[in-house]
């Protein structure tokens with residue numbers, strides 16, 4: 623199965639689960655339920671959910687039990703996109719091929735929709751039997767994870783003294799932390815050993831970092847029609863990106879090398895890693 627086929631199957635499973643879990647648009651207050659559905663069902667790849675499910679599968683875990691966990695992870699991701707697009711952050715107009723949430727529902731509802739998704743995500747993830755899963759997610763999005771990375775990101779805008787370590791810190795925390803957590807959450811669901819869990823985390827850090835490097839590259843080389851979001855905004859906002867600090871060609875080499883290293887890490891796992899290998903390759907072959 624190609625990674626694209628695997629992504630399509632898992633996307634469908636997660637969307638069906640979320641369709642059932644999220645409240646209908648008719649429930650009061652109607653605006654927040656409409657806003658949540660507008661952002662959740664706007665066509666994301668569900669890459670993080672697919673990784674979580676694939677990690678669970680690799681260790682022969684229960685395919686039914688992992689779906690709420692993978693779905694909760696996607697709600698956190700959607701929450702981060704909503705807040706990232708806000709006027710006080712990147713001030714973006716387009717996301718997943720449609721106007722950003724705050725442009726349609728207003729800034730106040732967009733902030734609240736993000737907050738609601740956070741609560742809903744933990745509702746889902748708390749259905750897992752092993753409470754380490756909740757802690758892994760909480761740590762990945764806190765000040766030593768995603769939020770920490772976002773703070774460093776906004777504070778780096780317009781600065782000409784950004785070092786390689788600075789951009790590495792931003793990408794590791796802002797993006798790789800959640801991707802790593804998703805893989806670990808899938809592995810924990812399957813009851814992986816501590817050693818396998820650690821190795822899964824190493825794999826996650828590498829592909830997570832490569833994912834953000836490729837995101838930086840696509841912001842330069844792709845179009846808003848293909849990506850479904852504003853392009854060229856990193857340069858416009860003078861963001862700390864890999865191409866800015868390492869150069870475009872070297873950034874591509876670094877991403878490629880990280881994926882090679884990630885695939886090598888997989889060989890140390892006591893698991894069936896074919897799908898994870900394919901998803902790792904998708905990180906650099908993806909065009910959207």
Ligand code: GRG
Pocket residue numbers: 665666667668669670698699701702703705706711718763764768769772796797833834837910
């Ligand atoms: C949500 C806890 C929390 C914090 C908010 C705003 C913020 C702090 C963090 C922003 C993090 C962020 C948006 C990082 C970028 C990650 C990234 C590369 C997003 C694009 O992911 P894709 O391509 O998107 O998987 P789709 O649309 O396919 O889901």
